[in-house]
Amino acid sequence: MNEKILIVDDEKSILNVLTYALKKEGYHIERAYDGQEALDKVKSFNPHIVILDLMLPVINGYDVCKKLEGENIGIIMLTAKNDIVDKILGLELGADDYLTKPFDIREVIARVKSLSRRFKKTVNEKNDNNIIDIAELHINQKQRTVSLKNLQLDFTPMEFDLLYLLLSNPNIVYSRDQLLNTVWGMDYIGGTRTVDTHIQRIRRKLGDNYQNLIHTIHGIGYKGVDELLEDRN
Numbered sequence: 001m002n003e004k005i006l007i008v009d010d011e012k013s014i015l016n017v018l019t020y021a022l023k024k025e026g027y028h029i030e031r032a033y034d035g036q037e038a039l040d041k042v043k044s045f046n047p048h049i050v051i052l053d054l055m056l057p058v059i060n061g062y063d064v065c066k067k068l069e070g071e072n073i074g075i076i077m078l079t080a081k082n083d084i085v086d087k088i089l090g091l092e093l094g095a096d097d098y099l100t101k102p103f104d105i106r107e108v109i110a111r112v113k114s115l116s117r118r119f120k121k122t123v124n125e126k127n128d129n130n131i132i133d134i135a136e137l138h139i140n141q142k143q144r145t146v147s148l149k150n151l152q153l154d155f156t157p158m159e160f161d162l163l164y165l166l167l168s169n170p171n172i173v174y175s176r177d178q179l180l181n182t183v184w185g186m187d188y189i190g191g192t193r194t195v196d197t198h199i200q201r202i203r204r205k206l207g208d209n210y211q212n213l214i215h216t217i218h219g220i221g222y223k224g225v226d227e228l229l230e231d232r233n
């Protein structure tokens with residue numbers, strides 16, 4: 001195992017517990033105590049996953065999420081708050097998953113392994129038909145890039161996987177639970193609200209015309225289409 005994890009928290013006790021547990025699982029670990037140090041460590045350490053506390057000194061976790069948008073890094077946010085608004089905001093800013101303090105270390109390990117498996121699956125995936133072209137939208141699955149009118153768009157890893165799944169299987173309706181299981185993994189225990197939040201972010205990035213490539217199937221979930229339509233869903 002050679003996955004690298006950056007743990008960001010201003011509480012030394014939490015850093016020590018997470019560092020010990022994740023090193024024991026075979027991960028390479030680096031630590032940061034504030035948001036600015038986290039951004040510096042991202043550049044030097046190049047982590048696959050960042051476990052990020054939201055309440056940080058210097059630069060808070062929300063702003064760190066914003067600055068990491070477009071990087072191919074999985075983000076698991078830590079928060080002491082139970083307010084669903086804080087969790088949704090974190091997801092909207094690019095986090096892939098969340099954990100509320102106090103947490104069970106076994107749950108942290110399970111979330112990390114789930115995110116790690118998704119990255120491995122992406123790297124090892126063999127698919128000759130890895131290009132999607134719809135009008136001026138171009139998606140390259142192997143390079144994990146999305147461009148619109150020759151301008152590259154920034155997508156988080158989860159956003160990219162969700163978009164690619166829907167548009168590479170046009171007109172297939174996926175329930176929210178199916179999308180959770182396929183994109184996030186069977187042992188992801190977050191709610192289906194996570195799917196809705198990511199779909200909203202994808203649509204905003206695609207813009208007015210191209211957001212219609214993802215249709216809402218009310219009461220069920222979502223489907224992708226392979227042509228632009230004037231009517232919105």
